[in-house]
């Protein structure tokens with residue numbers, strides 16, 4: 001759906017994108033993350049046909065956006081970082097107005113359908129100037145989807161919102177996937193990205209430093225550390241037994257909670273379990289520690 005290769009963009013002598021590669025498959029929710037000023041909006045503006053790259057390939061669907069003359073010809077919906085609306089118009093009037101602007105003339109029935117989908121049907125006659133940030137952001141997503149595009153590019157759709165507002169927006173993003181849409185969205189809130197994305201891309205120093213599906217990421221970022229909580233305090237003898245058992249590299253204990261560092265490989269857990277059973281220790285919790293997206297993000301952008 002989106003294929004970006006060796007994308008470069010400079011503002012006068014200031015190089016923001018320095019050979020960025022990015023690939024979004026059809027039907028995917030893609031989380032685009034990076035530090036402030038990393039170049040996320042710059043990339044998204046180019047993809048939406050709103051800005052020209054210095055060089056590189058940028059395909060969106062069947063269109064080469066580097067040559068696009070009229071951005072509204074593209075089969076995509078775009079939500080800018082800070083969407084603005086006429087405060088004196090109601091939500092309904094806003095969508096009717098926007099629906100009348102482009103090449104597609106949107107019918108009132110579609111406006112009602114989209115307002116209902118965005119959870120704004122009850123507030124459709126209220127002036128947008130009285131809307132909360134969360135409502136404005138939902139209206140922004142409704143505006144982006146009004147003409148039923150295949151791809152949605154959403155610049156920080158949830159970042160300025162409270163937990164309820166973020167949850168509402170994330171639910172809408174999931175709803176877009178259920179409709180078969182492809183979504184590329186940027187965010188600073190890594191927890192939001194983890195909740196809804198199929199794939200993530202981390203941009204740093206003008207390049208993509210990591211691009212992986214969440215599934216691959218989860219598998220490759222498991223650590224060989226196990227957190228075990230026992231029902232009773234572990235005796236020194238039992239602890240020594242675990243510590244000296246096959247494939248255990250180290251043990252830390254704090255009352256009933258133990259952190260066990262193992263050699264890599266699935267067989268390790270079986271031998272650890274056997275040692276625990278042999279020592280007649282009752283387990284309350286047993287989990288493998290995973291690096292969070294935040295750990296991964298910090299590691300990838302560190303020192304660049």
Ligand SMILES: Nc1ncnc2c1ncn2[C@@H]1O[C@H](COP(=O)(O)OP(=O)(O)OP(=O)(O)O)[C@@H](O)[C@H]1O
Nearest residue numbers: 011014016034035036037038039040041042043081
């Ligand atoms: N029109 C412009 N002229 C000059 N510099 C620009 C222009 N647009 C963006 N920049 C600069 O390019 C860099 C990347 O900006 P961009 O908005 O793409 O970053 P971002 O990753 O979206 O950041 P944020 O998360 O803060 O929104 C920034 O240093 C910004 O100041």
